[in-house]
Amino acid sequence: MTWGDTRPAGRQTSQGSLAQDVSRRFFEELELMEKVACVHCGQDWVRCYKRKDSGQIFFMCPECESLWPKEEDLRDETDMYLSEFLLTGDSVKDWEAIVPCDEPVALGDGD
Structure with missing residues (x-):
C-alpha cells in the first residue's frame, strides 16, 4: 500500500490504480522542479x-x-538581459514577445 491509499492492496479498482499512478507521477515531477532565486x-x-x-x-x-x-546553470551569474536577448529596443514589446512555459527549472551539473 502506498501513502494516501486507504484501501487494501488487493482491492484496487482500475480508477483507483489510475489515480494513484497520476498522483505518484505528479509528486515525482514536483521533486524534479526547484525554485531557484x-x-x-x-x-x-x-x-x-x-x-x-x-x-x-x-x-x-x-x-x-x-x-x-x-x-546554462542558473547558479552562475549572467550578463544577459531580456532586452539584449530579444533586441526589440522596447521593454513593453519584450514582454509581449514572450510567454511563460512549464519547463522545470534545472540547475545544471554545477561544473
Whole structure:
C-alpha cells in the first residue's frame, strides 16, 4: 500500500490504480522542479519563458530581467538581459514577445 491509499492492496479498482499512478507521477515531477532565486538580484524566482516567434525556451528573473539560455546553470551569474536577448529596443514589446512555459527549472551539473 502506498501513502494516501486507504484501501487494501488487493482491492484496487482500475480508477483507483489510475489515480494513484497520476498522483505518484505528479509528486515525482514536483521533486524534479526547484525554485531557484535569481543570483543577480535575489528578489524573485527564476522562471521559464518561451519566445513567441521561435519557441526558444529560456529562463529569466521577472524582477530584474536577467536571462539564462536553457542550457546554462542558473547558479552562475549572467550578463544577459531580456532586452539584449530579444533586441526589440522596447521593454513593453519584450514582454509581449514572450510567454511563460512549464519547463522545470534545472540547475545544471554545477561544473
